[in-house]
Amino acid sequence: MRPEILNPLFAETESLKGIGPALAKPLKKLNLTRIRDLLFYLPSGQLTRIKTDHATAKDVGASVILTLTAREYRSSTGRGPFRVIATDGQNGVIHLLWFGNNSSWARKLMPLGETRIVTGKLDIYQDQLQIVHPTEILPLSEGNSIPIKETLYPLSDGLTHRRLSHLIQQGMERAPDLPEWIEPTLLQKNQWPSWRQAIERLHKNPDDRDAKMRISYDELFANQLALKLIRAANRKKRGFPLKGNGHLRDALTLPFKPTGAQSRAMLEIEGDMQQSSPMLRLLQGDVGSGKTLVALNSLLIAVEAGYQAAFLAPTEILARQHFETLSQQLAGLPVNIALLTGRDKGKLRESILMGLADGSIHILVGTHAIFQEKVSYKNLGLAVIDEQHRFGVAQRMMLAEKAEHTPHLLVMTATPIPRSLMLTAHGEMDVSRLDEMPPGRQPIETRVIAVQRIADVIASLGRHIAQGGQAYWVCPLVGESENDLDFSSEIASAEQRYTLLQQYFGDKVGLVHGRMKGPEKDKVMTAFSKGEIAVLVATTVIEVGVNVPNATLMIIDHAERFGLAQLHQLRGRVGRGSDRSVCLLLRGSELSHVARERLALIRGCHDGFRLAEEDLRLRGSGEILGTRQSGENGFQLASPEDISALLPIANDDARLLVDRDGGLSAERGQAARNALYLFERDAAVSFLRSG
Numbered sequence: 247m248r249p250e251i252l253n254p255l256f257a258e259t260e261s262l263k264g265i266g267p268a269l270a271k272p273l274k275k276l277n278l279t280r281i282r283d284l285l286f287y288l289p290s291g292q293l294t295r296i297k298t299d300h301a302t303a304k305d306v307g308a309s310v311i312l313t314l315t316a317r318e319y320r321s322s323t324g325r326g327p328f329r330v331i332a333t334d335g336q337n338g339v340i341h342l343l344w345f346g347n348n349s350s351w352a353r354k355l356m357p358l359g360e361t362r363i364v365t366g367k368l369d370i371y372q373d374q375l376q377i378v379h380p381t382e383i384l385p386l387s388e389g390n391s392i393p394i395k396e397t398l399y400p401l402s403d404g405l406t407h408r409r410l411s412h413l414i415q416q417g418m419e420r421a422p423d424l425p426e427w428i429e430p431t432l433l434q435k436n437q438w439p440s441w442r443q444a445i446e447r448l449h450k451n452p453d454d455r456d457a458k459m460r461i462s463y464d465e466l467f468a469n470q471l472a473l474k475l476i477r478a479a480n481r482k483k484r485g486f487p488l489k490g491n492g493h494l495r496d497a498l499t500l501p502f503k504p505t506g507a508q509s510r511a512m513l514e515i516e517g518d519m520q521q522s523s524p525m526l527r528l529l530q531g532d533v534g535s536g537k538t539l540v541a542l543n544s545l546l547i548a549v550e551a552g553y554q555a556a557f558l559a560p561t562e563i564l565a566r567q568h569f570e571t572l573s574q575q576l577a578g579l580p581v582n583i584a585l586l587t588g589r590d591k592g593k594l595r596e597s598i599l600m601g602l603a604d605g606s607i608h609i610l611v612g613t614h615a616i617f618q619e620k621v622s623y624k625n626l627g628l629a630v631i632d633e634q635h636r637f638g639v640a641q642r643m644m645l646a647e648k649a650e651h652t653p654h655l656l657v658m659t660a661t662p663i664p665r666s667l668m669l670t671a672h673g674e675m676d677v678s679r680l681d682e683m684p685p686g687r688q689p690i691e692t693r694v695i696a697v698q699r700i701a702d703v704i705a706s707l708g709r710h711i712a713q714g715g716q717a718y719w720v721c722p723l724v725g726e727s728e729n730d731l732d733f734s735s736e737i738a739s740a741e742q743r744y745t746l747l748q749q750y751f752g753d754k755v756g757l758v759h760g761r762m763k764g765p766e767k768d769k770v771m772t773a774f775s776k777g778e779i780a781v782l783v784a785t786t787v788i789e790v791g792v793n794v795p796n797a798t799l800m801i802i803d804h805a806e807r808f809g810l811a812q813l814h815q816l817r818g819r820v821g822r823g824s825d826r827s828v829c830l831l832l833r834g835s836e837l838s839h840v841a842r843e844r845l846a847l848i849r850g851c852h853d854g855f856r857l858a859e860e861d862l863r864l865r866g867s868g869e870i871l872g873t874r875q876s877g878e879n880g881f882q883l884a885s886p887e888d889i890s891a892l893l894p895i896a897n898d899d900a901r902l903l904v905d906r907d908g909g910l911s912a913e914r915g916q917a918a919r920n921a922l923y924l925f926e927r928d929a930a931v932s933f934l935r936s937g
């Protein structure tokens with residue numbers, strides 16, 4: 247139930263004047279299907295034109311508006327351009343050029359002997375001033391309609407700046423003034439314009455600082471407000487207070503003592519689980535910090551208290567690995583544990599589902615996917631979700647919505663989230679951090695090597711496996727067919743590398759990648775963890791969680807293709823035992839400045855949290871890494887700088903508002919609802935009813 251005042255903003259773009267199918271298509275491509283989308287489609291820059299009656303060489307490179315008279319046509323033979331020789335008011339000569347078969351079009355626009363207003367970018371070629379493909383040619387009478395200043399938008403084929411500007415203007419006319427949702431003192435202190443003014447100003451001048459801050463703040467505020475609402479609703483939900491008596495945990499024999507950080511996290515979780523409102527906690531810990539033990543401890547609390555628990559992983563491989571680890575650790579204890587993945591079908595699946603329904607299965611290990619399905623438990627008391635950075639906010643919301651009585655929820659991630667983003671991504675959760683590594687770990691020796699020296703690398707790999715060691719060889723792509731656009735054939739594909747390494751090491755080499763079928767993948771992974779395979783060539787499917795302590799050599803091919811956080815994750819696959827581990831970063835020949843900096847950072851730093859901060863900083867500098875998009879933080883408008891400047895304020899403001907008016911029913915609360923809808927965080931509105 248979107249507030250009515252917003253309806254004009256959510257009207258279809260196609261309801262604007264002058265949009266035919268030819269325009270609808272590019273708009274759709276840019277995701278500009280509603281007026282709201284148009285208004286939030288901010289310009290990327292500005293174009294300033296020089297109006298002059300006599301252009302000279304000093305104006306070359308500028309966009310000019312000139313009054314020109316056509317004197318002569320010159321057609322070239324073959325593929326050369328069609329030329330109009332034109333003169334300006336002071337007899338300066340300028341050539342207008344059209345390439346292709348445009349001569350009739352050009353003749354019509356510039357009839358001989360007549361004067362026209364010509365716009366375009368001034369160029370010089372062999373001492374001759376020229377304009378190639380003028381952007382606009384108008385009769386004298388219409389000359390004044392050419393704007394001197396024009397905002398530029400990121401475009402797609404079939405769309406011009408002028409067209410888009412006109413549509414946005416029309417949209418702007420329909421945009422209502424919205425009641426203010428920003429806290430009055432904050433608004434006053436910053437002298438920010440209203441929402442509508444801010445949008446209007448940004449389309450005129452993309453560098454308008456106050457307007458930009460205002461809009462970024464709005465977006466952040468809507469996000470934080472949504473999270474606070476989820477949190478408040480969660481607090482009011484009834485869960486099960488689970489107090490284990492310790493009989494299972496005490497019976498557990500571990501080969502090591504928990505670290506201080508693990509013990510602290512376990513205590514925090516135990517405390518949460520005893521509450522009657524459900525736990526909503528994030529366990530953050532670098533790769534290898536020992537999150538699995540904390541998870542196991544929590545699972546056992548639930549079982550001790552007579553409830554069931556689920557442990558969910560993002561991939562089949564990880565689910566299987568968790569299942570095996572837990573099965574070993576729980577051997578001999580009266581705990582029934584089962585594995586369920588999307589792949590299990592038929593009788594086996596039936597019997598597991600039955601065991602879950604009648605309570606004979608205590609712990610279910612599975613993939614995230616089983617959350618989406620109808621699986622009924624007798625009494626699910628706790629869900630642990632591993633590696634949750636692949637588990638989006640939307641899914642979390644769904645999860646919270648679905649449950650009638652809410653189980654405790656523990657999400658775990660090895661993705662070190664920069665402090666500045668922590669609140670935007672997980673503001674609704676409590677956080678435990680494993681900031682201490684189990685003892686005996688040595689830092690992983692990290693070296694950067696040019697890919698040209700691959701023969702040396704293969705030779706040392708050979709020595710490594712001759713001594714009984716195992717190694718990963720990670721590649722950025724699966725095969726040639728994934729090569730699109732700028733991926734040149736020089737890029738190592740996993741398949742190519744696999745073939746190459748087989749020539750040296752024969753069947754000691756295995757291959758695993760994301761396009762393989764599940765059972766195939768498992769076979770290879772199992773062989774690797776049993777030591778039957780010495781070298782595992784892989785794509786990033788092994789990024790999260792896989793644990794093979796005997797693998798102490800990690801080779802990352804074309805390492806510059808990976809982001810910092812990802813490199814860190816990959817490197818974390820080794821250094822799992824007490825042996826010294828090595829990570830070799832093979833770099834390609836052409837490195838951007840940022841890529842170089844990234845490799846230098848990863849070589850010298852082993853702290854995932856610091857790397858995450860640096861990653862954010864480097865990304866803020868504008869380079870788009872691999873397939874990552876600018877909206878990766880989940881924000882369309884707020885830049886990383888805006889986020890660090892404004893997020894703490896938006897977060898406090900949202901919290902205060904929810905504390906004071908959890909139903910968003912007072913005047914400002916109603917206004918804030920508009921912000922939730924406008925920034926598409928309205929899934930959170932459903933939580934108001936329970937509040």
Ligand code: ADP
Nearest residue numbers: 502503504505532533534535536537538539684
């Ligand atoms: P992650 O946090 O990446 O999931 P794991 O739980 O897989 O880390 O643990 C990594 C390795 O460290 C495992 O081999 C595990 O058995 C071991 N480990 C966990 N906790 C401790 C500890 N307190 N002391 C020694 N080794 C530990």
Ligand code: MG
Nearest residue numbers: 537538632791
């Ligand atoms: Mg793990």
